[in-house]
Amino acid sequence: MHKHWFKTAHAFTTELDDDSERGPASYERVILTIGGLKCGCCESGISRAFRHFPAIRNPQVNIVLARVEFDLDTSRLSISDVISQLHRATGYTFEKYDQPDGQVLELLVSDPTEIYRAGKPYGVNLVESSTKHVWCPLSFSGRNSTIPREIRSFRYSSPSQDEPDQGKRKGNALYQHTVRIHYDASHIGSRTVFEYYQRLGSGQNLQLAPPETGTSLGISAMQTRRAFLIFLLALAFTLPILVLRWSPIDHNNLVYAHVSLALATLVQIIATEEFVPGAFKTLIHSGVFDMDFLIALSSTTAYIFSVISYVFQIRHKPLETGSFFETATLLVTLILLGRVVSEFARLRAAKSVSFRSLQAETALLVTPKGKTTKIDARLLQYGDEFVVSPHSRIVTDGTVVHGGSEVDESMITGESLPVAKGLGTKVYAGTTNGSGPLTVALTALPHENSVSKIADMVENAELTKPKVQALADRIASWFVPAIAVIGLSVLLIWLFVDRYHSHQTWQHSIVNALTYAIATIIVSCPCAIGLAVPMVILIAGGVSARFGIIFRDPQKLEVARNVTDVVFDKTGTITTGELTVVEAEIKKSPQVVKSMIRGLLKNDKHPVAAAVFQWLEEDANESRGENLRPAEIIDIESVPGNGVKGRNKVNNLVIRAGNPQWLGIKILDSQHTLLCVTIAGVLHATFRLQDRPRHNAGEVVELLKSRGIAVHMISGDSEGAVTEIAHSLGIPKSYTRARQLPADKQAYIRTLQENGGCVIFCGDGTNDSIAIKQADVGVTINHGSDVAKSASDVVFMTARLHNMLILLDISTAAYRRIMFNFGWSALYNIVAILMAAGAFVKVRIPPAYAALGELVSVIPVVLIAFQVRWRNYGKRYRSMDYE
Structure with missing residues (x-):
């Protein structure tokens, strides 16, 4: 086969x-x-x-x-x-696993054809029926009705053919079909879509589908419940056997033997169903002996031997060892208990890092008449305003338009200090409001808000394996075959020791050797090794996300602890990036030049260009006269690390704005950032800008240096500006580089690596993307460019530089706990196998209690992994208040 x-x-x-x-x-x-x-x-x-x-x-x-x-x-x-x-x-x-792409509204309907007949309003792109069906009671009605929790997860393939109405009833639906409406939120809102189909659905019972709590969580919860129910069933059959075995009754009575056989057979049927099919499929198709195979072998051996003993007993030729149905049943039941604990641990680990749970399910919508009404959060749409009650969770990202309060943003940023919120300030989904009510204008829909973005990044990273996992995989792959060989060796050794050394009968020797072999096989547990790495990585990734640190590549979680050099980009990373123009020198025709510069820089997101454009906008608002509107500049091209160029559509003149070196201009260096502008190759304007370090940058640099980490700063800015910032932060001049192009930044990092360094580079711009990719760990700030984010290994959701210290702390803590887990797994298996095999003679583990091995081995692994979550990594840096 x-x-x-x-x-x-x-x-x-x-x-x-x-x-x-x-x-x-x-x-x-x-x-x-x-x-x-x-x-x-x-x-x-x-x-x-x-x-x-x-x-x-x-x-x-x-x-x-x-x-x-x-x-x-x-x-x-x-x-x-x-x-x-x-x-x-x-x-x-x-x-x-189909994660909705874009705007999707899932509706429950009794007859999907009614939705298709209703047509598609403008903005709805696709209407499709899902294969999922939900069973519902007969009394659902109303827009805000919900499905009882106990039946939310019920799924079936199709209504029963025995149903005369095929599972559909007008107004009182027995079965609800799921219909997915794909729409463009910029053209039509989800509430408008829902009301459209509710109005034109021929009065059928239409409602929102139950919100997804996360597919992984749903499956883990279902498997935990199933494991618990199977354990209870096995326990119900095992307890009577144990009671009878330890009761003061005549164990030679055949009634006792018949009852024990019947109950043990039921337990064995459960064991066979649970362990045998999967074990043989894995062995046949993948060529792997897994733990299920050993469990099936051991439990079946114990059961068969007990049946043989039972047959001898009813023939009135009982074996001197008697039967041990209680051993076989207790063995299976305790193994099932271990599975319950293992499943529960996996579920708790997944829940502990789930960001989807931070999304509030309802919102208080402000109606056009100024009143509030409670709606499902999925029915929010652009243009809405909603009320956030005191001490409630904020539904989605938005801007405060009325009220004032303090918001606890620790669920996203890790900072416990509340943040004051007032008119015009931004609030984020998943954070908790303080004592004051807020009215918020929506800026992001629930599927695209902060919670959703963080959850997407965390979930996409969770499937990537760190390198240390490869070691665990290799150990686990050889573990079961090795245990099988050890179990066979134990069987043969004890068989010959009892028969030829202790001079026991063959019957006694076989039974005794079997008990040692079964105990040896069952007590071993590769599950602890299998969970040692992924459990820690999962929880550490979730913990770092709570501090606003997203590991896009979990492999870097183990690399970061080895860092020797941290390289910061200057503008927008180690400085605020909020440059101000302190001096502007514009030569002839200033109004015309300003108009052309505004046309060239109006869509440029570089901090220097944005600051100059803002200054020109404010100057234009204060001025009166002609040429106030930006000139029409075409063929605009950005040159990373240098500047931007374009062509005036009216007079066809080429205008370039950038650093003096790129423009071929000789100008005296200064401590300011320079932006020069040439038109047709002639210098027409020079802007001097000033930036400032982030207020906690100096402390972060000192703390990194105290750990023996060299701190560098490189920038495309002028020598004077770079030297000024580096001096104020205590960064040695030999560790700074100015006028660096993207390729120069990459070369600088490569040189550090060639000298044996492990490098973290932190930047935020498109011109940093090459350096981010070159570094051992590439970090980008969330406000940076999309190109930089796509190249990065880690994303800082906030611009707080002490996130770098938290990153290093979490990396070190995670690695230590992985090593602890490996150490515990090795120690447990060595000691437990020796005890079960009888190496200590007077101290041994009986077969029935060897099944507790999974509990004893897995629970410490879980507790060690959860220690990552129990520690407050940001506490020691709390004095570094954020901006």
Whole structure:
């Protein structure tokens, strides 16, 4: 069967490879959720299953989140085929995770055809029926009705054919179908869409679909509940056996034997269903012995031997050892208890870093008449204003238009000090209002607000494996075969010791050797090794996100602790980037020159260009006369690290604005930042600007230096401006570079690396993207350019530089806990296996209690991982108040 499956898969993929008509490869990033995971050592079988798919690249499995992500060549293999073959190979269930892209409104309807008949209003792009159905009671009505929590997760494939009305009833829907409305929020709002279909849906029972709490969380919760129910069922059958076994009754009575056999058989059926199918599928299709295989082997061996003993007993030829049904059943039940604890730990870990839970589900909408009405947060749309009650969570990003209060932003920034909010200030989703009511004008819809953006970055990063995980994977892959060999060795050793050294009967020797072997196999636990890294990385990533530090690549979580050099960009990173023009020198025709400069710089986001444009705007508002409007400049081109150039559409003159070196102008250096402007190659304007360091930059530099880390600053600015800022911050002149082009910044970092340095580079502009990519850890500030963010490994959601210190602290703490976990896993398995195998003779672990091994090994790993969450990393830097 094994060979047949590989042959079929190989023939299938070979046929695809030989298909020259399929065209070029078309890779699509696919995320699947995994159902049926039982422990932290399931990953090896899933990872190996991907080796048989040539159309798949870069598979990443996250056991804690029950997700797998990979690149699939859809021209060679469909997603449905991958799901089908993965299920056949591993025994787990897989489902495609479709995260809504853009604006999507999910509605529950009794008859989807009514929605299609209603047509599409302007702004609605697509109406599609989902495959999901929700069972509902017969009394749903009203716009704000909700589905009871206990039935929210109920799904089925289709209404029963026995239903005379096919599961649909007008007004009182037995089954609700999910319809997804894709719309453009800039043209039509979600509330308008909902009311449109509610009005034209022929009076059918229409309501919003239940909000998604996160697919990974939903699956983990479902698996935890399932594991708990199975454990309770096994416990119900096991307890009577234990009570009978330890009761003062005649154990030679056949009634006792019959009852024990019946109950033990029910427990064995549960064990067979839980462990055997997955174990053999993994072995046959992936060639991997997993822990399920050892559990199935041990529990079945104990059960079969007890049945043999039972047969001898009813024939009135009882074995001297008797049966041990209580051992077989207790073994299975305790293993199931360990699974419950493991599942619960994974669920708690996923919940602890879930940012989706910060999103408030309802909002107090301000109506045109000035009153408030409570609505589902998903029905907010552009132009809305909403009220934030005291001590409630802010629904989405916006600007305060009325009221005043203090807001606790610690859930996003990690800072516990409340932030004062008043007219015109910004507030963010997920933060908690203080004692004053606020009226807020919406600036971001719930699916695009701060909470959603942070959650997206965190979730996208969670599937990436750090390098240390590869070590854990290698250990786990060899662990089970090694334990199988050790178990067989223990069996043979004790068999011959009892028979030939202790001169016991063969019957007694076999039974005694079996108990040692079963205990040895069961007490070992690779789950602790499997969870050692992903549990810590998941929680550490979530904790860092709470401080406004997003690891886009979790591999850097273990790299950052080794940093020897931190290199800062100057403008907008180590300085505020809020430059002010302190001197402007404009030669002839100042109004015309100003008009051309405004036309050239009006869309430029560089801090220097933006500051000059702002100064010119204010000057134009104060002036009167002609040429106040910006000139029309075409063919505008930005030259990173140098400046910007364009052409006046009216007179075709080329205008360039940038640093003097790029323009070929000789000008005296100063401590100011310079922006020169040439028209047709002739200097027409010079602007001198002044910047200032961030108020806590000096403290951060000193703390980094106290850790033995060299602090550097490089910039494209003039020598004088760079020297002035570096001197004020205590950065040695030898560690600064001025007039650096993007390639120069990259070369500077490469030189540090070639000299043995581990480098963090922190910047915010497009011209920093090459350096960010070159560094061992590339950091960008959230207000920076999209190009810089896409190149970075870490994103600082705020501009507070002491985030760099928190980043290093979390990296060190995470690495230490990973090492602690590895150390505990090794210590536990060595000591427990020796005790179970009888190496200490007088101190041993009986087979029934060996099943507690998963609890004993996994719980410390979980507690060690959660220690990352329990520590307040920002406390020591709280004096560095933010701007």
